Amino acid sequence: MLQSRGAVMFQPLFTTADIGLRQDASVEHVVKAFLNVGEALASRWIEMPRGILLLQSVPDQPASGAIYLYDRERHIFYFVSFFEGRDDTLTAAEFDQLVSEYDLVSQTANPGHLWAELPKAEIA
Numbered sequence: 001m002l003q004s005r006g007a008v009m010f011q012p013l014f015t016t017a018d019i020g021l022r023q024d025a026s027v028e029h030v031v032k033a034f035l036n037v038g039e040a041l042a043s044r045w046i047e048m049p050r051g052i053l054l055l056q057s058v059p060d061q062p063a064s065g066a067i068y069l070y071d072r073e074r075h076i077f078y079f080v081s082f083f084e085g086r087d088d089t090l091t092a093a094e095f096d097q098l099v100s101e102y103d104l105v106s107q108t109a110n111p112g113h114l115w116a117e118l119p120k121a122e123i124a
Contacts (some may be wrong), residue, residue, distance in 0.1 A: 003084065003101055003102060004084075004097075004101060005082035005083070005084045005085035005087070005098070006083070006084035006085070007034045007083045008080060008081070008082055008083075008102050009027075009081050009082075009083065010069060010078040010079070010080055010081075010107070010111075011078060011079045011081055012077070012078055013076075013079055014076075014077055014082075015074075015075050015077070016030055016033075016075040016077075017075065019033055019037055019084060021033055021075075023075065024062075027052065027072065030070065030073075030075075031045070031052065032055075033055065033087050034054075034068070034070070034077060040056045040057055041056070041058075042054050042057075042059040042064075043055040043056070043062075043065055043095070044054070044092055044095050044096070046099070046104075046105060046108055048105070048108045048109045049060075049070055049072070050071070050073055050110060050111055050112065051069055051070060051071055051105055051107070051109065051110070051111040052072065052108065053069050053070075053099070053100070053105070053107075054067070055067055055090065056068055057092075062091050062092065063089050063090070063091050064081065064088075064090075065089070065090035065091065065092070065095060066080075066088040066090065067080035067087070067090065067095060067104070068080065069104075069108060069111055069114075070111075071111040072111075073102075074111075074112070076112070078111075080104070082098075085096045106124035
């Protein structure tokens with residue numbers, strides 16, 4: 001099945017330690033710190049036991065969203081990008097459509113395989 005924005009890729013951004021957080025920081029604190037880095041808000045938030053999927057948007061700019069996945073076990077944030085089309089000016093409705101089309105909830109439920117696929121240089 002063809003997907004509207006081509007293939008999806010999960011690009012590692014940083015860990016919670018990179019933004020000065022302890023390993024035992026609460027999920028709410030981690031997300032708040034992440035949003036503060038981007039001076040943004042979470043327009044959408046899907047929380048699973050192993051991962052969190054966020055639509056991060058600029059306040060009062062509904063078409064400014066980007067999708068991020070947080071691996072709760074490895075404390076890594078990923079940027080969700082698409083090979084075709086825009087991926088950083090999304091609306092909440094587009095987020096909802098992409099979550100369904102690309103089955104991003106499954107990725108959020110089990111983000112561990114993303115870490116396993118990273119080149120070793122990116123993990124260090």
